[in-house]
Amino acid sequence: MKIWKDIVLSPNDTIREAMRTLDKGSLRIALVCDAEQRLLGTVTDGDTRRALLADANMQDPVSKIMNTSPISVSNGCSRERRLQLMNQHDLTAIPILDSSNRVISLETLHQAMQPEQRDNPVFIMAGGFGTRLQPLTDHCPKPMLRVGDKPMLEHVINQFISYGFHDFYISTHYLPEVIRSHFGDGKDWNVSIQYVYEDCPLGTGGAIGLLPKNLPKLPLIMMNGDVLTKLDYARLLRHHENQKFDATVCVREDEHRVPFGVIETEEELITSMVEKPTYRYKINTGIYVLNPDIVGSVQPSQRIDMPTLLEHHRGNNKRIGTYTSYDYWLDIGQMKDYQKAQKDINIHFKLPNGSDNE
Template identity: 55%
Template sequence: MGHKWQDILVSPTTSMEETITVIDKGALKLALVVNNDNQLLGVVTDGDIRRALIKHLSMDSEIQLVMHTTPLIAPPDTSRTKLLNMMNAKGLTAIPIVKNSRVIGLETLQKVMDAKRYDNPVFLMAGGFGTRLKPLTDNCPKPLLKLGDKPILETILENFISCGFHQFYISTHYMPEAIRLHFGDGEKWNVDIHYVHEDTPLGTGGSLGLLPNNLPDLPIIMMNGDVLTKIDFEQLLEYHNQHQPLCTMCVREDEYQVPYGVVEADESRIISLVEKPIHKYFINAGVYVVSRQLANTVSENQRVDMTDLIETAITNDHYIAMFPVHEYWLDIGKMVDFYQAQKDVMQGGRFDGGN
């Protein structure tokens, strides 16, 4: 969000003279007209006020007579690439960020263009058959099933792009042509997309052996192509770089409630009784940061799961870190998960603009 965007908020009854002062002090070349609930009513620029003066409006006139009532806005978590395209197309220097009609921030052209850029490869696993989502996947690979108006994998891709990543690799097996046709070389998103193809399924880790040898000497962010999440990937990468493990696994806390009273005994003597206890544990979230050292241990066309690679590393006393995920996370493995994802995306649920 833009800095000090709250300083450019004005009420609809603010005079043009007062609004000019707000615009000048804010140095953002515009003011946002809002009501008492911060609902966006309009946007006004210095040019709008000057044009009003040409029409002989008084400087005491209320700004609601001058403002644009249908300004270009963007929802939270709009990718940086899309924001840049929107501003360039309309010749704008800023776009209000709006959720449920309320202003929650402002993205500026300068901030978007100065955004961080990461050269770390992002490896997206998209080769699965999606068997548990049949018949939806009979003629469509699971990564291309739509959530709202875009495929699952496109939502994942744009989340990474919004964090500054631009080098992508996609592993394919089932219906690879459809995936290649949709994403191409990434030009649509101003990023580079490359593909590796598994002639036979290689498990969740085997496709690491298909990556080219000329990758930059940087950790690889690896993610299953059926995970919808709001993980802060920048923070994840920073965490990995700080701790320098062989691999960082994202984990999600889950819990299970035993439906009975649990008895603890010493031989025949009961020493405690806990009614329906809740057990908490961490589960694999399907997102990893993989060091080049670990990736290089996978041979070409070797079938291996990520859990096997990690268990072997742990056995050999290598440091494997875990990164707890508190943000939104959903593994779209079953039909009920797919319907939940649809609800979260289309009805403004937890995934839309929040954790």
């Protein structure tokens, strides 16, 4: 942050000048640097109080009271690590240094607790008819059915916002005006929301071809608008990038326990006998990360499902991978799922202070 330059002291500045700087900066810390902005130490309110109680003179140089071994981090240090250090050492701010020990920034605790802004576009599919939830969906798109005190689509968007995403696209078809009138252009959520409209359903992947051609050249996250999840989208995106995948399918582990003995045969002869086996599967959560070339491969008005699209690219030697999520996830496809969502919402979508995920 630029404000750090206002709280820099030289080692010859007085304790009185340090106190004035601390008062002016309101950060409870001042940085003591040499002429090249190399960090020599820090001074806090506590340092000045202890110095005066020890009969220091207000005209004494600040070098006499500064902490010569302050906690600092390099420019490459992750936000999670910076936040951990501040909490561990009860700091309100931490200096960020380059390889020559020069101060290049100062991160406050407030800043570190804010989500890192992510410019990756988010594409939410919200055009389905929701026939299995009739009559609730007779006059309302399924993603706009209320779960708790807000539509499920708003929960979806809020979860993305909590991880710093701000560039949203929503695919509509059934009763699109209900979605548009609620979210508008997204300004009430401090995000951008644009819409694409399917004249006729194009399959789970076809709406990708309706997206603007000037999307950021970054991986796009795509998901169904009738899914409630507490998925860590930052971790999903990091996994996609670290593995150098062209597309990532978010999956969950599921199992099916057969309550009987299972017998396999070949030409009437038993080849194996397993008593009450358990079969484990990876199921598709309806959440994907797609690189720009995958997104750009879908043509306008092309009807295609996501498995077909990904199989096509896998056949062309693209790296199509998976990310296994253990976070809360619920696909609201049937009435029993919708009823479960009403029970789960107060457990999984409430913050410790009792407020919701806004």
